[in-house]
Structures are given as structure tokens and as C-alpha cells.
Amino acid sequence: MNGKETILIADDGEINRAILRNLFEDDYNLLEAENGEQALILLRQYRERIAAVLLDLVMPEKDGYEVLREMGEDKRLYHAPVIVITADDSLGSRARVFRLGASDVITKPFDPDEVKNRVKNITELGRYRRQLETMVAEQSARAREANAAIIDMLSSVIEYRSLESGQHIRRIRMFTRILLEDVAENYQVYNLDARKIQLITDASSLHDIGKIAIPDSILNKPGRLTSDEFEIMKAHTLKGCELLSDLDRLRDQEYFEYAYQICRYHHERWDGRGYPDGLKGDSIPICAQVVAIADCYDALTTDRIYKKAIAPSQAFSMILNGECGKFSPRLLECFKNVRDRFARLSAEYADHLPGKVKTAPRAPESGYGGEGENTLEQSQLKYFALLRHLDATVMEVDLDTEVFHLVYLTDPDFSALRSGGSFEEAIRNFARTAVHPEDRERMLELLNGYIDELFDEGMTNRERTYRVLERETDTYVVCRASLLRINLENPRQHRVLLVWQKENPRPRPKADGAQNGKARGRLVVDQLLGGVQKRRCDRYFTILEVNRGLVNLLNYSEQEISARFHNRLMELVYQPDREKLARQFREQRSAGRVLELEYRLVDRDGRIVWVSDHCVVEEEGGAEVAYCALLDITRSRRAEEELRLSLERHSIIMAQTNDIIFEWDMIRDQLYLSANWEAQFGYPPITMDIRNEVPRVSHIHPDDMPAFVALMDAMTAGVPYKEAEFRIVDAVGVYRWRLVRATAQFDIDHKPFKAVGVIVDIDSQKTERAYLVDRAARDGLTGLYNKGSAQNRVEAYLASCDPEDLSALMVLDVDDFKQINDRYGHMFGDAVLVELSAKIAKLFRSQDTVARIGGDEFLIFMPNIHKEDVARQRAEEITGALRDMLRDSMKNTEFSCSVGLAFVRGGDIRFEDLFGRGDRALYRAKAEGKNQRVDYRSEMQGRPAGLFAGETAGRRTRIDSDHAQQWSLSSLISRTFDILYGAEDFSDAVQSILALIGEMFEISRTYIFESGKDGQRSNNTFEWCAEGIEPQIHRLQQVPYVDEGHDYRDNFERDGLFYCQNTQRIQGWERGLLESQSVQSTLQYAIRENGVFYGMVGFDDCRIQRLWTREQVDALMFVGKLLSVFLLKHRAQEALNESLINLHSVLDQQEAWLYVLDPDTYTLR
Structure with a gap:
């Protein structure tokens, strides 16, 4: 803004607001609200930018007390101190507002000077508090950063503690990456890119971090866990979330969000029967779904303390057929694609325990996902075939690998098809347990050539009928088994759908007239998704008649509802909802006979089920009864909650982001910028007549104006997306780098009419990049320019200078530097070069180029000097500085140098030629006795140029500029x-x-x-x-x-x-x-x-x-x-060992027994 702080005045009296406005408008920016609801809206909009709130207590819509309460709940009060201005001077009122969080109370009528001073004091205290908060936040961030390394070690600690394997975490990471890459390729709906895949892969290491809080007696128990022990084990998901919350790292919040979701939800299942929250379907984060499959596969294919490993092929079938819980059908399709890669990784990164994991046979090239078809195309082929066989049990079989997948199961009479680790085992189990004895041999022909004939003879489908046991009636019914070939275009692929469908429907009750109608009605009601058909309107909501829909919804039989719950619906209702349900029923019953209720039920497994209950109340036999239909709305309620949380997250992100959001209306040439503009730059932006005003009075750096204009031209021309970087000056005159990302919006005629996007702060990145570029141009030992960057600087100047400009180039070499190295060592020689470089750099201007071009050789270029004597004087100062260097600490050692000096006017010369002149002058200085300066003269033209001609290697001592690399x-x-x-x-x-x-x-x-x-x-x-x-x-x-x-x-x-x-x-x-x-x-x-x-x-x-x-x-x-x-640790261990020896000696002398109990299990150790 304009540098002023902002005050919010909330008062329903216009006169009161005018009085306060006159008091503060010169010193503060003012926001005004005429009721409590408006005040809360402004508080949420401006958040921490409000320095204080002047609040009246008596206001319409929401009074001052409600505003205080909501501010406290929304954490706004902490950032915005509240001064209550009221006519109520009672002690009770004062105590109440202070209890709700007010900072001060001013009684009407008030003294203007007193109010101004009290507001000033409170805003200053708030400002100091925010500064302190910033300092504390920075210190906290550093502390969290220092703990970041702990996170990388925790997963390794856990796997060693749980006796699982040293390779478990590595395999989980690789499985996760492989499966994510296939999901990203085939299901763009998940919006996975390379960065997200890397983050999720890294975060997967922490999936079992919570096991560090599980007692060893449970974690490493060789046998089956009891129900109580399993409840403790399930708590590792929540314990891990608690650990992650303590280890939060601010610089990469997205990583921790993935880690948290994986840690908490990797035991959730697609059908809602996982833990800890019972999430269902895509409400489970995709990162947790992928890690769940990876963890499940690894657990099956590796030895654990409580079981032996099974073959990858069997593990693959078990996961596909839901024996380890149901997973997303989409992910299972991708899981099929990566089957071979999973099996190879299991073998390559096995734990090398005594019981090795069996390796799966390599599948032929015609396996899942071959011949260029992606998962979506495969799915489309399958589900076109399934359209003809709705409400049937469908099995997918790959004859090349014997892998099968029970894709669709509608009838529990076919559940035996889930069993077995291969297609052959599943068919044999089904034939033995569910098929009529006379039909079993024909059923087993499926394994002995019956399916092969489908491919050999080029058929598309085959059908047979078998008699299958219907367990509800304990009779055999005729079932049609249809073979449907998948992908007719690929003769090398041997995959089929096996569709099972009963030919005769379940026998209906045979009755005439009213009885027949009643039976048919009951049959229809039994097909409803859920619901109590009839109940009393008593306090228990006693159930009189119930359909199978409610039985299926809650997994209780009618007998269990009667015996366990006494046919009382209220006892099935979730405990916190019972009183609310009774109240809703009374209120709606007093208004009419048609009721609509919502409440939660608890099913047999303890899961919460939301239901919508539509009732009609009638009178029968002098008592009221309700005819009700219940509908399971759990999924919609969860979706609503996810939507609410998503909108809230979006609102929070938009409020907290530092980016500036903009919208440019090309038709009106108007620009909207979010409030972050003024927060970052300290002044209001230009918003009208953008094309003319921005170039005329813009705060954009003049050198960057063409980039800004090009961005506007591109958007106007209909370029869909474009980025541009330029500098914008802030209120104190400092240019800040910003990146603009702009996207064009098109009207119905596909003409651009708006551009929207964000302005991102990249000033720190630009500064860091400039630092790295400068560092790359510097010599690693001395910090001076290196040879390449010095040449570039000199050539750039020569290309742009005026013809009359005078410049000088010096080439300097330390005399007899090899003797210094031989006598004192290379490290001492390096120290001398560092000291010499510092002294030389101090003698020259910022526009001069001082570089180290060899071991003990330096180049100095002085552009645009007024006369030659300036360069000669600098050369003499260099020789004097070197002569005096280290005189106190090295009394018996003298340093000297030789300097070659060359002059040039204008830039009509190549760098190599100019350097050659200076090098020849240096060569003459060395030849004439060293420790002197020699200017280049034309008669030296025939002498060799040392460095670039390669002849000075013999006359000069070189220290490798990268000697420090030794x-x-x-x-x-x-x-x-x-x-x-x-x-x-x-x-x-x-x-x-x-x-x-x-x-x-x-x-x-x-x-x-x-x-x-x-x-x-x-x-x-x-x-x-x-x-x-x-x-x-x-x-x-x-x-x-x-x-x-x-x-x-x-x-x-x-x-x-x-x-x-x-x-x-x-x-x-x-x-x-x-x-x-x-x-x-x-x-x-x-x-x-x-x-x-x-x-x-x-x-x-x-x-x-x-x-x-x-x-x-x-x-x-x-x-x-x-x-x-290490020394302190070693001495401490020695002291501990000595103490143990002494303790054993003392115990050996005692005539007593000592017992040591395990703190977790209370068993003897």
C-alpha cells in the first residue's frame, strides 16, 4: 500500500464511523463495516494486513460478541488486536469481552486524544509482536531443517527393528515408481508428472514409520496376532502421522503431504474395509493406493517372521482377486502391465534369507499391455464385451501366464473362483465345491484344450452349461459359461473373458390375488439398496418389518437384529446421533406426516454408514407407525466433505500464496491485480489504459520493457500461453525480478479477450543464478577471474570501445616460485598466491579485470585509462606489495615478480594479439634479470608469445590452478x-x-x-x-x-x-x-x-x-x-563396560534372584 497501517472500523452508526474516520484517516488506511458479518468478511479478506479492529458491541446481523468469538475460532484475533468501543461500562461486559480476546475497552463518550494514543500503542505492540513472530518462525525453520536428515534415516531404523529386510524400503521405492509411471501413462486423470512421481517415490520410504512406536513383542511376533494385538499394530498408521507432524519440513511441504497421506492411508482398501479411517474408492489418495499395492506385493513375495514367501505369480493373482483386500480397478490394470518388472525386481533385490522367493516364469511378449495397446484401449475392449452380459460373474484369463482376474462378481455362489494362485487352481476349487458331480469332468475340460480350440479354430466365443450349487436354496441351477476372446486383431495374444450366468431366475413365491401381490411387493422391496420397511414411532423406533436391503447394508441378519438389538433401530444408530435423530423426528412430526431424516448407522464391522431416511407416518390399531425407505448416502456425504475441504484448501492457498494473480481485459484494456501487488511493491498498480500507461509511467526496468510489450502482443495475437521475465521497482527504489505466466482466454468465436495468470517472485533465484555464474567465472583458489572469463571480458570491451580509448594489459609472473613450492610445500605456495591475489585486487578499479591465468601468472586489464603512466604506476605498486608481503612471518624469504605491459588504442586488435604483446614484454623482463616491469615495443614482435605459443612452460613455474584437488x-x-x-x-x-x-x-x-x-x-x-x-x-x-x-x-x-x-x-x-x-x-x-x-x-x-x-x-x-x-563415544563405552563388569562382580556375591521384565509384555527376559 502507501506505507500506512490499516485499521478496521466496525460500527453500525454512520456518525460514530465518521468520528473515528476523522481521527485516524491521516495516519492509517481505513476499512469500514456496518455490521458484524461485513467485519468478518473484511477480516478474512485482508487477514494479517489489518493492524487493529475498532469494534462496537451492538450491531445488526452479528454483534460484537459474535465477531470476537468467530475471530478467536478462526485464529484472526491473534493477528488483529481488537479495541472495543462501547457505551456499556459494566464490569460484566468488560470481563466478557476480555475473556473473548479483546485487547482494550474504550467507553463512550471518549476523549479523541486518548483513543488515538491507545490505538497507537496497541498497533505498535502488534507490530513488534509480528516482528518477534517472524524471528521465531525463522529460527523454527532452521531447527526443522537441522532435523531433516533424521527423516532419511528413520525408515532404515524401522526396517532393521522390525526384522523385515534391508532391501524392503528399496523395493517399495522401485515398485512405487514403476507402478506410478504406468498409471501416469494410462490415466491422465491423476495428473501425475515426473516431479510428483519422484516426490511420492521418496515419500514411500516412510510408509511404515509408525512401527517405531509398536512394541517389539507385537512387531516381531512369529505367530498370528490376537485381535487386541492387531488393534495395536493398526495404530502404526496414526503413530506415523504423529511423527511426521513433528518432523514437518517447511521447504518442501508437498513432500510431507505425500508422506502423511501414504503413512496414514496405505492400509485403506477400495471397498472401504481398510483402516484407520475406512476410506472408500478414490477418496483414498492415489499415492497411498499405489504404495498399498507395492507394500502388499512385497509382503507376499518375501520371507517375514510370521510367514514364508510365496511365488510372484501367486502373489499377483491374490492381489488381483481381492484376497489381500480390494484395490482400484484402474490400478489393477496397471499392475498387470508391470507384472514382469515387479517379479524381476523381487529376484534382483531379494533379501538372501534361507528361504528364497520363487521366481516367476518370464511372460511372452504378448503379455499385458503388449503390441502398443495402452490400458485404456484394453479396458474398452473388455467392457464392450461385458455389455452383452450384464449382472454376470466375469473372469479375465491370460493363458500365456495362467494369471486370472475375477473382474466382476455379482453372485456369491461363484466366490470359489477367487481361490487359488492360478487359473487351474481356481477352476479345480470351483468344480470341487460348487459344480454338480456329474458336470465336474466337463468343467475340468476348460483346462484340457477346450479354451485352446477357441484360438486354434479362430472362433470368437464358445458356450457351455453346467449345474452350479445355489447355496440359498441348496439346489443346483443351470449356469451358462461363455468364453469371449479379447482383442481379435492380435493372434499372438491368448486372453479371454469367462462369463458365468445363471439361466433360470430364483423361483418366485406362487400365490394368487392379494397374497400374490403382497409377495411380489415384498420381492420388489427386497431389491432396494437399503431400508426399513415398517417401524413403530416409539422412542426405540422398533422395527416391525425389514427388507434384505438393510440386512445387506449393515451385514447383520434379521435374526441378529432381533436377538442382539431387540429390533430397535435406535440401538443401530451411531451413539452421537441418537439424541439428534429423536429431536429431528419430533420437530418434523409436529409439522406434518412426511419426514426426511439423516443420521448414521454402525454396521457389523464397526464402519459408519450415512443414511437418508424418508418416512410416511400412518395410524394402525391406535398407534403410529412409519413406512420408511433408507438410502445409503455415505459416498455422497464423503464427497461433500471432500468438496468442502477442497474449497477450504483452495481458499487458504489463495490467501497464503505470495504470487500476484492478474487478469487483463484486452477489450477494455483494464488490469486487475491481487492485493499481493501492494504487499510486495508498496504502491498501487496501474489498472487502466494499460497499453499506453505502462510504457509511459511504468515501474518496469527500461531494458525489460520490450519483453513486457512482446508479452502483451502475444496475448493479443492469440498465443495460448507465454512467459516473460522482467524487473519491477519497489517502493524503496530496488528492482525485483518477476516471472509472468500468462494464459489467453478465448470467446465463442475463438478470439482472445482476456489474459489471466500469475506474477511469481524469482528475485532470489535470479540472485542465486548470478552468484553461480560469477562463481563459475572465478578461480577456485584466489577468487579472481579465471582465464576464460578474463578473455571474454577483454574481448567484450574491445568490441564496444571507442577508437580513441586507451587501455593497458599486464601479464605478471612471480619470480622463482618453484623454489618456494620446493622449500615450503604446495599448500604454503597456495597460501602465498591467495595473499598476493588479495593485495593485487585492492590496487585496481571495479571495472578493471584481474585474473589468475596459470599457476603463478596473473593478467590485469585496465580499460579506458587517461594516460600510460597510470598503468606503469600500478605495475610498480604491485612489485612493491609483493616485496613487502609476509615480511614479518617469513624473514628469510623474499618475493618478487616480473611484469609485462602492453598498451592499445581502440578495439581494432584481437585478444590473442594483445596478450601476446604483454607476454613478450614479460619474457624480456625475465630475461633481463626479473623483479622489474618492461613495456612492449615493436622490436619485440618477433619474440615468441609464451602462454598461447606454448613456449613459456620451460621458463616459468606453474602451480596447477586446481592443485587443491590433490x-x-x-x-x-x-x-x-x-x-x-x-x-x-x-x-x-x-x-x-x-x-x-x-x-x-x-x-x-x-x-x-x-x-x-x-x-x-x-x-x-x-x-x-x-x-x-x-x-x-x-x-x-x-x-x-x-x-x-x-x-x-x-x-x-x-x-x-x-x-x-x-x-x-x-x-x-x-x-x-x-x-x-x-x-x-x-x-x-x-x-x-x-x-x-x-x-x-x-x-x-x-x-x-x-x-x-x-x-x-x-x-x-x-x-x-x-x-x-568417536573418542568420547569410545571412552563412554569403555566406562560402561567397566561398570557392567563391576556390577556382575557384585551380583555374583549376592544370595538372591533378580528378575527382569519386558515393559511391553511383562514377560521374563
Whole structure:
């Protein structure tokens, strides 16, 4: 906005609002509401932008008390302090408004100055509170980020604790990815893309995170769980959600939403018979549905503590036929497509336990999904065939793999077809248990060539009849079995539909007249989806007659309803709804005889079923009875709830997003922008006459205006979608990068008339990208430009400069740098180059180019100088700076350099030629005795150009610019951990690490000191010495920390580091201690835990006063930290072992028995 804070005035009196408006309009932005409902709307619209609310208590529609209550419930009150202005000065009124959350109460009539000051104080307090909230939120975000690594380890911890497998999580991730990719290809309705698939795949690792809260006695029980134990085991889904809520990571909220859904819902099933919430159908998130299949398949095909693995083919059939619970038909189609890949992964990533999983035979190329047909086309072929056989049991069979899928089951008499791990087993079980004995041999012919003849003879269908047992009447009825071939166009594919349909309908009751009509009516009523036919209008709603629809709805028989519930409908009603149902019945009955009720029932499995109850009340025998029809509305109620939550989520997202939403009306040339514009830029946008006003008075950067105009032209021309990036200035004059994503809307004539989209903040990404580009252009050691980027900068200037511009190029080389490397080592040489680079950079302008182009070679380009003497003076300053460098710390070493200088006017020269001139001048400076500057002259033209001609390699010392790559922190970490985890003895591992560090960094001595028991003395416990260095470990025992009134531990900084490049600068007894060991330079890291000093890890140089680079210090600090952590852990374990030995010794002397009980099961351990 305009920098002012916003106040909401809610008062139904226009005069009162005018008075308050006059008081605050100069200092605040004002919003006004004339009733409580308007006030709540404005609060929800502007949310945290409202600094305070001035609220009257007596208002129409909703009074001040209702506003306060709803603000508290909606969490708005926390962001918007409320000042109540009322004429009611009673103590009761004051207490009530303060209890509801008001910040202050002002009594009418009021003093204007007093009101202004009180409002000012409260808004300032609110502003400070919001600033504090921001700081707390940032700290909380950092804390959550620090815990992010824990999430990646939890799944591994769980799988080892549950004794499942080391490969289980890996397989789940791969199964999930494979199945998701097939779902994305065949069912675009799920809107899966590569990013979502990756997020869901990663989140699938956490599906069983809640098992960490399940007792071992249940988690690893070898036998079948009891019902109580299973209830505890089912709680792992909710326990996992609680853990995830605590581990929430703000930077990737979408990942945690998927993880939460997978953790909570991966045991839900398509028919609503899963847990914990009994979700049904597509109300189960697709991510949880996919992981459920992956988890189920892995559980079947791997050994578990309570069962052995089964073959993948059998597991495949069990899942398809609902033996592990029902899954989405769409996902099962995709599951068929990836069957072979699942089986291969099961074999490739098996657990290698004693009982190996059987491998499935490889299916031929004509398996599911072959010949270029996708799942949708296969489904269309199947369901066209099924249209001719409605209300029949349908089985899909693949003869090549013997995999079958009971696609559609309408009659429980055919349920035996579900059994068996293959098509042959299913047919044999069905023939044995459900087919007439005389027809069984004919039934088994399905397995012995009957189906093959369908393909051999090119037929499309075959039919036979069998007698099948109807269990309700305990009689055999004739059933027609029809074979229908799938995909006639593909002769290599052997897949059929086997359709079972009873020929004769169930016998109807035979009666005449009224009895026949009543029987027919009862038969029709029995076909209804649900409902009580007749009940009394008493307090129990006693059931008089009930149809099979209610029986099927609740899974209770009529006998159970009578014996268990005494035919009382009220006892079947969900307990919280009973009083509400009775009240609804009384209220509607008093208004008429036709009633419409809604309530919840509880079925046999404990699931909640929503019903709509339509009743007509009649009088029979002097008492009222109700004829009722019940309809299952569970799915619609859940859909309504999902819609409500979806709309609420959409509203929340729109309110909380930082993006700016825009709509451009091309016809009127008007622009609408959401409130985030003013929140981000601090001023109102241009909204009228956009094409003319934006280019004229726009806040868009002039260089980016063509991109904005091109975007408008593209939308006007009917381009469906276009993006553009440009900079917009904010209220304080800073340009911010924004990305505009615009989509054109078309009218009925397909002409563009509007453009809608979002303006996204990409300023941080642009800044980060610029940083990375700059980093890529820099030398890794010195931070100066590298050779390639320097050449680009020089060439860009030469291409654009004026003909009269004077420029200078210097080529600098450090004299005799090889001797420095040979004497002090490459690391010291690197440190010299870093120091020299810093000094050179300080001597030049920001527009000058200073680059490191080789080991000890530098290039400096000075564009647009006024005269040549400026460059010559800079060259002299460079040689002087190098001569004085490190004079104090390296008294016996002198540094010098040679400089070649070339001048040019204009840009009519190639970079290689200009550099060659400077290089030839450097060559002359070296030849004439070094330590000097030489200007290029025309007679040098014939001399070779060193760097680009390849001849200076012999005359100059090169340090590889990537010498730091000889060691790296990553390789150091890897080698250190290899030593720690590979050694059998901890002391040997520590000694090896000290030797590694000493040799890698060319250190004289590496060592560890540990504090004694009193904490006041230390002992040298580990030491490594370079060749020629005298060991000190035997003489450095019981060395006191405090002497001559000074504590040696005070030398360590807060980060635990003590670094002294020259030990001669240390005073007192500590200097004598180091001199006695011939130490010239030392770097030590403190071993601390909870603020207590336990010793130190040290690195000494006894030959030179070493100058460490920042990277080297960081590396040694890491080694110090790592050794301190493992050393403290090792000492703690030693102390624990010693305590256990002492405890056993004491217990062995006791004449008593000790018992140890498991806290979960109370059994003896």
C-alpha cells in the first residue's frame, strides 16, 4: 500500500464511523463495516494486513460478541488486536469481552486524544509482536531443517527393528515408481508428472514409520496376532502421522503431504474395509493406493517372521482377486502391465534369507499391455464385451501366464473362483465345491484344450452349461459359461473373458390375488439398496418389518437384529446421533406426516454408514407407525466433505500464496491485480489504459520493457500461453525480478479477450543464478577471474570501445616460485598466491579485470585509462606489495615478480594479439634479470608469445590452478570413515587417521591430549611424527592446564579452534611448553561435550611458521570434530563396560534372584 497501517472500523452508526474516520484517516488506511458479518468478511479478506479492529458491541446481523468469538475460532484475533468501543461500562461486559480476546475497552463518550494514543500503542505492540513472530518462525525453520536428515534415516531404523529386510524400503521405492509411471501413462486423470512421481517415490520410504512406536513383542511376533494385538499394530498408521507432524519440513511441504497421506492411508482398501479411517474408492489418495499395492506385493513375495514367501505369480493373482483386500480397478490394470518388472525386481533385490522367493516364469511378449495397446484401449475392449452380459460373474484369463482376474462378481455362489494362485487352481476349487458331480469332468475340460480350440479354430466365443450349487436354496441351477476372446486383431495374444450366468431366475413365491401381490411387493422391496420397511414411532423406533436391503447394508441378519438389538433401530444408530435423530423426528412430526431424516448407522464391522431416511407416518390399531425407505448416502456425504475441504484448501492457498494473480481485459484494456501487488511493491498498480500507461509511467526496468510489450502482443495475437521475465521497482527504489505466466482466454468465436495468470517472485533465484555464474567465472583458489572469463571480458570491451580509448594489459609472473613450492610445500605456495591475489585486487578499479591465468601468472586489464603512466604506476605498486608481503612471518624469504605491459588504442586488435604483446614484454623482463616491469615495443614482435605459443612452460613455474584437488574435503571424509569403520581396534584407527592427516598436509606432528580424571591435567594419548621429528608422547603426561595464573584452555575460541602461526608471539609458560617441543606453528581443536573440556586434537609444524588456508583449517577442524566425537563415544563405552563388569562382580556375591521384565509384555527376559 502507501506505507500506512490499516485499521478496521466496525460500527453500525454512520456518525460514530465518521468520528473515528476523522481521527485516524491521516495516519492509517481505513476499512469500514456496518455490521458484524461485513467485519468478518473484511477480516478474512485482508487477514494479517489489518493492524487493529475498532469494534462496537451492538450491531445488526452479528454483534460484537459474535465477531470476537468467530475471530478467536478462526485464529484472526491473534493477528488483529481488537479495541472495543462501547457505551456499556459494566464490569460484566468488560470481563466478557476480555475473556473473548479483546485487547482494550474504550467507553463512550471518549476523549479523541486518548483513543488515538491507545490505538497507537496497541498497533505498535502488534507490530513488534509480528516482528518477534517472524524471528521465531525463522529460527523454527532452521531447527526443522537441522532435523531433516533424521527423516532419511528413520525408515532404515524401522526396517532393521522390525526384522523385515534391508532391501524392503528399496523395493517399495522401485515398485512405487514403476507402478506410478504406468498409471501416469494410462490415466491422465491423476495428473501425475515426473516431479510428483519422484516426490511420492521418496515419500514411500516412510510408509511404515509408525512401527517405531509398536512394541517389539507385537512387531516381531512369529505367530498370528490376537485381535487386541492387531488393534495395536493398526495404530502404526496414526503413530506415523504423529511423527511426521513433528518432523514437518517447511521447504518442501508437498513432500510431507505425500508422506502423511501414504503413512496414514496405505492400509485403506477400495471397498472401504481398510483402516484407520475406512476410506472408500478414490477418496483414498492415489499415492497411498499405489504404495498399498507395492507394500502388499512385497509382503507376499518375501520371507517375514510370521510367514514364508510365496511365488510372484501367486502373489499377483491374490492381489488381483481381492484376497489381500480390494484395490482400484484402474490400478489393477496397471499392475498387470508391470507384472514382469515387479517379479524381476523381487529376484534382483531379494533379501538372501534361507528361504528364497520363487521366481516367476518370464511372460511372452504378448503379455499385458503388449503390441502398443495402452490400458485404456484394453479396458474398452473388455467392457464392450461385458455389455452383452450384464449382472454376470466375469473372469479375465491370460493363458500365456495362467494369471486370472475375477473382474466382476455379482453372485456369491461363484466366490470359489477367487481361490487359488492360478487359473487351474481356481477352476479345480470351483468344480470341487460348487459344480454338480456329474458336470465336474466337463468343467475340468476348460483346462484340457477346450479354451485352446477357441484360438486354434479362430472362433470368437464358445458356450457351455453346467449345474452350479445355489447355496440359498441348496439346489443346483443351470449356469451358462461363455468364453469371449479379447482383442481379435492380435493372434499372438491368448486372453479371454469367462462369463458365468445363471439361466433360470430364483423361483418366485406362487400365490394368487392379494397374497400374490403382497409377495411380489415384498420381492420388489427386497431389491432396494437399503431400508426399513415398517417401524413403530416409539422412542426405540422398533422395527416391525425389514427388507434384505438393510440386512445387506449393515451385514447383520434379521435374526441378529432381533436377538442382539431387540429390533430397535435406535440401538443401530451411531451413539452421537441418537439424541439428534429423536429431536429431528419430533420437530418434523409436529409439522406434518412426511419426514426426511439423516443420521448414521454402525454396521457389523464397526464402519459408519450415512443414511437418508424418508418416512410416511400412518395410524394402525391406535398407534403410529412409519413406512420408511433408507438410502445409503455415505459416498455422497464423503464427497461433500471432500468438496468442502477442497474449497477450504483452495481458499487458504489463495490467501497464503505470495504470487500476484492478474487478469487483463484486452477489450477494455483494464488490469486487475491481487492485493499481493501492494504487499510486495508498496504502491498501487496501474489498472487502466494499460497499453499506453505502462510504457509511459511504468515501474518496469527500461531494458525489460520490450519483453513486457512482446508479452502483451502475444496475448493479443492469440498465443495460448507465454512467459516473460522482467524487473519491477519497489517502493524503496530496488528492482525485483518477476516471472509472468500468462494464459489467453478465448470467446465463442475463438478470439482472445482476456489474459489471466500469475506474477511469481524469482528475485532470489535470479540472485542465486548470478552468484553461480560469477562463481563459475572465478578461480577456485584466489577468487579472481579465471582465464576464460578474463578473455571474454577483454574481448567484450574491445568490441564496444571507442577508437580513441586507451587501455593497458599486464601479464605478471612471480619470480622463482618453484623454489618456494620446493622449500615450503604446495599448500604454503597456495597460501602465498591467495595473499598476493588479495593485495593485487585492492590496487585496481571495479571495472578493471584481474585474473589468475596459470599457476603463478596473473593478467590485469585496465580499460579506458587517461594516460600510460597510470598503468606503469600500478605495475610498480604491485612489485612493491609483493616485496613487502609476509615480511614479518617469513624473514628469510623474499618475493618478487616480473611484469609485462602492453598498451592499445581502440578495439581494432584481437585478444590473442594483445596478450601476446604483454607476454613478450614479460619474457624480456625475465630475461633481463626479473623483479622489474618492461613495456612492449615493436622490436619485440618477433619474440615468441609464451602462454598461447606454448613456449613459456620451460621458463616459468606453474602451480596447477586446481592443485587443491590433490586433497578434497569429500575424499578426506571418505577415507577417514573408511578407517574408522574398517579397523578392528579403535586405537589403531585413530593412529592411522593421525598418520593420514600428517602425510596429506605435510605436518610435523599430529596428536591427541585427553583430560585426566580430575579434569585439571592432560595426557598425550595418541601421537604421529614425521620423519626426523622427535616423539613427545612419553614426556607429555600429567601436563597441567593452569600454570602461572593462566589457563591453557582459554586459548581456544568459541568454535573450539586455537591457531598460532608463530609460536614466538605466545607469552608465558605456554611458549616454553611449545618451544620445548620445537613447535613453530600449531593448530589445535578442543574436545568438548556439553561445555566441558575433555582434551584436544593438535597439528604442529616444527619446520616453518605455517600459513594455513581457510580450506585447510576447515578440513583439520572437521578431523578434530570427528575424532572428538568417536573418542568420547569410545571412552563412554569403555566406562560402561567397566561398570557392567563391576556390577556382575557384585551380583555374583549376592544370595538372591533378580528378575527382569519386558515393559511391553511383562514377560521374563
